[in-house]
Amino acid sequence: MGKKLYVGNLSYSVDDQSLNQNFSDFGTVSSAKVMMDRDSGRSKGFGFVEMSSDAEAQAAISGMNGKSV
Numbered sequence: 001m002g003k004k005l006y007v008g009n010l011s012y013s014v015d016d017q018s019l020n021q022n023f024s025d026f027g028t029v030s031s032a033k034v035m036m037d038r039d040s041g042r043s044k045g046f047g048f049v050e051m052s053s054d055a056e057a058q059a060a061i062s063g064m065n066g067k068s069v
Helices: 016-026 054-064
Strands: 003-007 029-036 043-051
């Protein structure tokens, strides 16, 4: 069972691929999605990352908490 993580305060330049790369250091990323504004096409500054296991999700939380992406 995977674990879906909310990732906030993202730079507007972060895309799905860079979000995936940042979290892949902590395990297998099932999905990484930056939420986009449908009118402007610009990032909303947050996204979701789904890790393949709870242990990997916890490692990602510990490792990425407070870091800039």
